[in-house]
Amino acid sequence: MLVYFVMPHAYAAADAPYYTYTSDSEGYTIKTQAAYTPGAQISVINGQRLEMPEHVFVDDQDYVYITDSALNKILILDGNFRFYKELASNKFSAIKSTFVTDQSIYVVDTSANKIMIFDKLSHTLVQEIGKPDSPIFAEGYEFAPTHVAVDVRGNIYVRSTGSVNGLIMLNRDGEFMTFFGANPLKVPLLDQLRSLFLTKVQEEKVQKVFSDVPSNLAIDKKGFIYTVTSSVETNPIKKFNVSGTNYFPDRMVGTFSMESVWIGNHNNVFAVSADGWIFEYDSYGNLLFLFGGKDFNSSRLGLLNRPVSMASNSADELIVVDQGTKIIQTYRSTEFADAVHQAMDAYQDGDYQKSKELWKYTLKYNSLFDKARIGLGDAYFRDGDAAAAMEEYRYAKYNPGVSEAFWEIRQSWLQNHLNIVFIVFLAVLLAHYVHKYLNRKYGYGPKISGAFRSVRTIKIVDDLLYVFTFLKQPLEGYYQIQYENRVSRVSSTVIYLLIVMLLIVHYEYASPLFVQKQGYVVYELASMVGLAVLWVLSNYLICSIADGEGKFRDVYNATAYSLSPVLVILPPLVLLSNGLTLEQSVFYHLPVQAMTIWVAFLMFFMIKDIHNYEVGETVSVIFRSVFTMLIIGLFLFVFYSIGRQLLGFVHDVFAEASKRW
Incomplete structure (x- = not known):
């Protein structure tokens, strides 16, 4: 049995109990049209009321995996949020999260400090991964997994409580490989001076105090690893390649207490904060939409009390675990958000004409939407129309785009008018020598100097x-x-x-x-x-x-x-x-x-x-x-x-x- 608390199908964007924001080209947040409207609230699945929902994951077939630590099982829903199966095991003690591939379900048990791997079809236990057999863990480094992500090679990236060195990277057999994606250490200047006189043990304690440990992680189809850190405000989300280089800007729009990160269908990135705010970024870390808010026991549909995890499916529906109210809240994308996503996809696919049409369509919703102006400028630029691109960039005050378009225009002008520039240069040079010759012949230089001196008498x-x-x-x-x-x-x-x-x-x-x-x-x-x-x-x-x-x-x-x-x-x-x-x-x-x-x-x-x-x-x-x-x-x-x-x-x-x- 599945219980829904669903608003009517014609739920209007204007009825959302929150505002939607975006950021302009200068990083300021401004209001915009609603991008997502509240959908269903799920509190009972197969006759079981959710008691302590911890995590949600959506696989490539849109099956939804909801982890409940109190029920100690994983409830699986189909693409229409109907009950499909559940995964339970007598080996579970306190499960926290899941990660699902084409063949396997990775379950993290925080009490046993283990990662259990189940066959996706039969739900039989295939492998258990505990503390790695590595000298660093033998010396006391803590292995307390809470969340994992797995790449196409089977390497496992583990978020571990207190892991100040970042994510723990294991191979498919559970052997330790390296640490990955650590946040920069932020030690005040006074403490840096004090550290010169500390022992190694004391330095390790100081490092634990001032280190920002990632709160959650995700991985996209290209193999980029994303981390979110709740104790960081200005760049809480980072996008790492295999060498550990962060591709997201240091001054991206964010907030403290961001708990979960998820990669959408358009190379977009979602995140949710403990205060109920939901963020959507593009593939470069620029804020697309920000909406939601804190629900202070008003039970208003769409507001959140204490969200801890989120995901999205192929229909761009967002699924958020609200642990405070023990429900699963869904959100539906609006036509405005769909147009933005389709325009992004068309641009990434190289269909610049379609991208231009879609960005123009989004501007009908909001003519001040800078992302549409920038996207339209990008499409013009890739299509070879640098002048039109610069006009759109200037309208959005997007200086990097203006600079790039102007460089292209300048190069084209120089190529077309290089002969004129050369002629002008020769004319100036010729005029200089003609002046010297005439001055020697007619001696008008002293007269000009005299006239100039007469002016200086004023x-x-x-x-x-x-x-x-x-x-x-x-x-x-x-x-x-x-x-x-x-x-x-x-x-x-x-x-x-x-x-x-x-x-x-x-x-x-x-x-x-x-x-x-x-x-x-x-x-x-x-x-x-x-x-x-x-x-x-x-x-x-x-x-x-x-x-x-x-x-x-x-x-x-x-x-x-x-x-x-x-x-x-x-x-x-x-x-x-x-x-x-x-x-x-x-x-x-x-x-x-x-x-x-x-x-x-x-x-x-x-x-x-x-x-x-x-x-x-x-x-x-x-x-x-x-x-x-x-x-x-x-x-x-x-x-x-x-x-x-x-x-x-x-x-x-x-x-x-x-x-x-």
Whole structure:
């Protein structure tokens, strides 16, 4: 007898008691259409109520194997969730999980610390695997299996309680081969220093404290091993090849307490957390869908109390073991999720035209679904349309795709216009030699120089052009600024304004591959200007107290010219950035770093020379100036908060008075 608690067949996505989320190209989670809706709840199988369900496994024929440690048996359902068989044995003491191949059923008994292998058809016991006969286990290394996975060669990957070295890898005969897929050891710096003075036994104890032991594992048809670790948040799921290399990103979307991992039919990866959240990732570890939630005894269909295991079948139905409520909860995929899966399959199969049509179909459900934009861009790119691909990538703000598509467009442009580039180069070279010849013959060079010198007689022009002289000899420049009044406050103000304009141009027109355009340029500029004003004021106040010789005018002017490397480097950098891809990012970041170091160098010597300090005094003044900036900033924040509350109070008083009047 099989008891179902099933919602009506027309259960709508909008009726799901939870929201569905996805992640955009920048890693932020956003709401999207429902990907899965709650299906059936199974609590009684063949007249037996589930008492302590521990694990679920679905084989290639869609048979569902449910392990119950209290019943001490494995209940087997067919593809329609109807009772088929059960596997019980007098050798079972406390079974925990199963893994099923074409010929065998692997059962993990945690009490006996054994892996029992049964024939899949006859259910006869074929083999028992206990603690391996290896020196490392003879020396006391614990063998306490809870979950296993088996590859096509019969090698067994064992998740063992307390195995700080990762999974235990055994051959088909149960002989120890190696450890596999360990999490990186995360030891705080202080404990790393202490470990230098620890004995070997003490080091092993420290390793156990700071090691993250995998909670569960899975294997796909290509032989990749997946582990999930409940004590890790940012990269809880890892995808290992046979050499132990992790293919999933270190900053993938995840959470603590992720308990189970499963590989779907589309190279997608499912995971469930103890808090009731169900995650679906693509084959690269990018979050596709996130849904579910904690059921706090409300018995709402689809919410989970304490899930411990999950699996999926060929119909993309999810099967989750909820140990808290002692039920098996199923979920059905929606048309939206089916379209996403089919588009992924078409792309992986090389049918890019079908993939494009399916991704466009998913965009009808949600035009802001970045995964569809990226998938559509991938399909365009593989189909040879790099321009259309870049447009989709840009819409999704997917910089790696934009970079790759732009590289392809740039290569094509260079191939088609290389002759024009060559002609322009020759024309410039020819113009240079023609100029030299004509200048020697007619001598118009001195006239141009004279006209240029006449322009420099204008004070503001001369002060601005002094920037280039200053950058060649900055120390001499500080002396001329302070003692010879070489520049004016007007020219310094113009330099400040030019820097602000260049920052706006950099934000608006530099390649989005290198500049994140969030739409807050005014706020960012206001913050930068505020910090600059705060720095000039704080530094002047501190230097006045510390017997600095510079006047406020000197600090104002010298600071402007100390920032002048921005005027020299930023304009060509904006142009250069639009011809670079991410692979050539060093040609963007290196000038930015050089500009920053150059400005910092000039600012340091500005303080030192303008105020006539020694090096040690200069360092001290800089730290005190920064501290003063923090104090002034805190004062302004408190003043703003109190003023805002006062204005709100006055507004409320007048509003109340006007109503009573």
